[in-house]
Amino acid sequence: MLKPVIRTQNGQTTTLPAFTIDVTGSTGYDIRTERFELQQGRIVRCLPEDALPDLYVTAGLINCHLHWLMLGGTSFPDLVDTIKNRPDEVLEQALENAARSLRNGITSCCDKGAPSYTTRRIYEGIEAARSNGKAITKTQYSPYMLVVSNAFAEDWCVHVETEADLEWVKKEWAETGAGIVKMIPESNFFPEPPHFKWVFDHALFAKARAYAQEKGLIFSIHGKGVESIETGIQARVDSIEHGLQATPEHLRQMQALGIFLGPTLEGFECRLNWSHAHGKNLVMAEYEWEKSTALIRTAAVLNEGKPFPNLIFANDAGSFNTPHGTLRELYLLRQCGYSPEDVLRIATINGATFMRKQTEIGQLAPGFAADMIYWTKNPLALEPEEWANLTDYIAAVVSDGQVVHLN
Numbered sequence: 086m087l088k089p090v091i092r093t094q095n096g097q098t099t100t101l102p103a104f105t106i107d108v109t110g111s112t113g114y115d116i117r118t119e120r121f122e123l124q125q126g127r128i129v130r131c132l133p134e135d136a137l138p139d140l141y142v143t144a145g146l147i148n149c150h151l152h153w154l155m156l157g158g159t160s161f162p163d164l165v166d167t168i169k170n171r172p173d174e175v176l177e178q179a180l181e182n183a184a185r186s187l188r189n190g191i192t193s194c195c196d197k198g199a200p201s202y203t204t205r206r207i208y209e210g211i212e213a214a215r216s217n218g219k220a221i222t223k224t225q226y227s228p229y230m231l232v233v234s235n236a237f238a239e240d241w242c243v244h245v246e247t248e249a250d251l252e253w254v255k256k257e258w259a260e261t262g263a264g265i266v267k268m269i270p271e272s273n274f275f276p277e278p279p280h281f282k283w284v285f286d287h288a289l290f291a292k293a294r295a296y297a298q299e300k301g302l303i304f305s306i307h308g309k310g311v312e313s314i315e316t317g318i319q320a321r322v323d324s325i326e327h328g329l330q331a332t333p334e335h336l337r338q339m340q341a342l343g344i345f346l347g348p349t350l351e352g353f354e355c356r357l358n359w360s361h362a363h364g365k366n367l368v369m370a371e372y373e374w375e376k377s378t379a380l381i382r383t384a385a386v387l388n389e390g391k392p393f394p395n396l397i398f399a400n401d402a403g404s405f406n407t408p409h410g411t412l413r414e415l416y417l418l419r420q421c422g423y424s425p426e427d428v429l430r431i432a433t434i435n436g437a438t439f440m441r442k443q444t445e446i447g448q449l450a451p452g453f454a455a456d457m458i459y460w461t462k463n464p465l466a467l468e469p470e471e472w473a474n475l476t477d478y479i480a481a482v483v484s485d486g487q488v489v490h491l492n
């Protein structure tokens with residue numbers, strides 16, 4: 086039986102008093118004591134309190150880069166076969182991962198695409214489970230990742246080599262209710278510089294970009310190499326994932342244009358751990374880990390000691406050996422020099438802005454979804470090392486005004 090962090094009395098539903106941690110300013114944070122009045126899953130009023138509460142409350146976290154249909158394993162050919170031939174198995178595991186993610190405070194997310202073309206039924210199953218009341222993370226989807234021959238992950242993504250291919254994908258985006266276009270415009274890793282090569286057709290890239298703009302879809306590109314990063318900046322994409330070879334000048338341009346960077350440090354750490362354990366792909370894994378952490382250390386002090394603000398919580402959960410439902414990415418951002426309030430801002434406000442839902446999620450204010458995490462300690466007062474076990478401090482998680490987890 087869940088303890089009531091929410092209670093209904095005389096027809097009014099309110100949360101228990103707690104210290105609200107507010108990171109809506111561009112720097113620093115505010116703490117105040119209040120309760121929230123809720124109606125139909127939303128906050129309708131903030132009620133100041135004098136009592137000294139036991140708990141702290143923040144908005145729910147928003148993971149802007151995960152893959153529900155990738156299960157954190159290491160064999161993608163097998164997974165593609167399972168998706169095609171035994172979709173119910175994938176659905177069951179995806180739902181389990183989405184439930185664990187919500188219990189760990191991830192109330193909303195962006196799915197950046199699945200391996201294989203035959204994914205629609207599984208995504209529909211995830212949505213149906215949520216509508217039927219299953220406690221899982223809310224998701225905005227990109228049902229496919231777009232590639233061409235010789236691109237990274239070309240074996241399990243949708244090839245867009247011709248106008249006809251692009252027309253097929255446009256139809257799919259429209260029919261599946263996709264919110265995001267995700268593209269992998271570059272090659273796999275080469276040991277020699279420049280390590281990654283742009284391989285996408287530039288004209289088709291521009292057409293896909295224009296289509297996303299016209300339809301209001303978020304446009305994200307995989308950007309490990311310099312050409313991808315520079316093309317992405319020029320095209321004013323919404324986010325660049327990984328960004329391994331981004332320079333301080335690239336970061337400044339992204340900052341000026343409001344382009345987000347999804348660091349995926351946890352994904353790189355998981356690959357590195359696997360490579361060490363198996364003695365495979367070490368050159369790539371070490372290059373990616375060193376470049377990604379150096380980039381975020383640079384970003385943390387980009388503006389004369391102040392951070393590059395446009396990071397999103399993006400851990401690549403589900404991709405090669407990377408588990409779902411962890412908050413380790415936030416610990417790694419702290420290790421690279423981001424302050425606790427900046428990390429919280431990244432994982433709430435920035436995610437909401439990236440998803441174009443900045444008036445719906447990511448804040449605890451009237452009109453916003455009642456997506457919240459109750460904490461036993463102030464997460465902003467935890468030592469950097471304690472962020473490695475951030476979930477230990479979660480007392481309760483609320484999604485759309487329902488208590489979905491209680492420790």
Ligand SMILES: [Zn+2]
Nearest residue numbers: 152197401404
């Ligand atoms: Zn990914």
